[in-house]
Amino acid sequence: MASTNPETKVEEESSEAVATAAAAGEEEDTGAQFAPIVKLEEVSVTTGEEDEEVLLDLKAKLYRFDKEGNQWKERGVGTVKLLKHKQTGKVRLVMRQSKTLKICANHLVHSSMTVQEHAGNDKSCVWHATDFSDGELKEELFAIRFGSIENCKTFKEMFKEVAESQTHKAGEKKEAESAADLLEKLSVGETKEEEKGVKEEEAPASVSEEKKHEDEKKNEKEEQAKPDGEK
Template sequence: MSDEAAAPAPSNPFASLGASGATGFAAGGFNFGAPVAPAFGAAPKPADEEGGDDDGGDAAPEEECQAEFKPVVQLEEVETKSGEEDEDALVELKCKLYRFDGDNNEWKERGLGLIKLLQHKANKKVRLLMRQEKTLKIRANHIVMPGTKLQEHSGSDKAWVWSTVDFSEGEQRIELFAVRFGSVEKAQEFKKKFEEAMDINAPLLGDVAALPKADETAGGAAADKAAEELAKEVEGKATTKDE
């Protein structure tokens, strides 16, 4: 008696999928959840599609601040005045100014700058004004008095000496000034304009004798004549120092 031939086992149609060298899903490299490379030449996806369902999305543009801020204190522009706005310059020359220090018996430098003869537009009087350059500090300020004598300083044809009642320090004071120019021409131009200023002021100032005298304003200081004599004595031996 022979055994009945065993019935063939039913075949599994999916068994070949896991076999080595199979051409199923594993062989094709397909993997669920992995990104699929786009086909060559395909158009790229828009940015919104690539972003998927991200919550970020396109952020709204920031608004510009339109607020205006003003200073707490409003400062108004202040016009600075030199005091020369109502005057016309008859002459302006660069010079170096000195004053005589009677206490130390020597000349001291007042500064380098412009010396001017200024005529007032209304009353027509002429004054002398000298400001130190850069600082603009007033170093000489006085009315050009009729009868003032300009003398050569130590025989120099570039410098002049004169005595006057000066107001550059805020109060009247007898001063003996010396001014030196860079050339003879400028020195002569100053002398000419100075003498013209004296002629202009003569009828405007009236009686010169009625004006304050040197000894009255300086409390016993030397008058013009004494100042001239003093200048002659010291001009030859005076030294120049910075004040």
């Protein structure tokens, strides 16, 4: 039943007009195309870790000891990794901050390095290193704190295992160098002995040939000195 109230009738007509206009707007296709203001090209990002194998990957908070202020200062919160190079076998410790990915620790793990539990905290440990995170080599005392005792224990065990493996590699390299030197000395000695033997063998032959040549000249002179009848 249609409404007899004029005001109600006007409102209904207005609502129908708005709905019709909206439907027409949705169906209408202007065909306009909008190109992006700035075109971004895809960029390949390299981390420098492409040739390395991840041995350890844990979240932690890193500190460094400030000698001047005689206090610990926070370096960053992020992920600490132990990375082994696929060709050289060397292992380095790298830690990046979570949000900025800024490097806050970057150094090789040597055979002489040791890691110890931080006094009074079984979730933390400390170690000395020659670090390169600031772009230059610096002697640093680091402390790292993990979220659990298990993670701290895993870090210490892996750190020690890597250090021992580097000691083994250094020993093998030293033995290999010693063996190489020994072989070189033996080769040189054998060469000298061979040269000496050759000279000793050649010397009598040279003397014999020279003596034979002298005898021939002597015989010729004697033949020339004889009278014609004796020749």
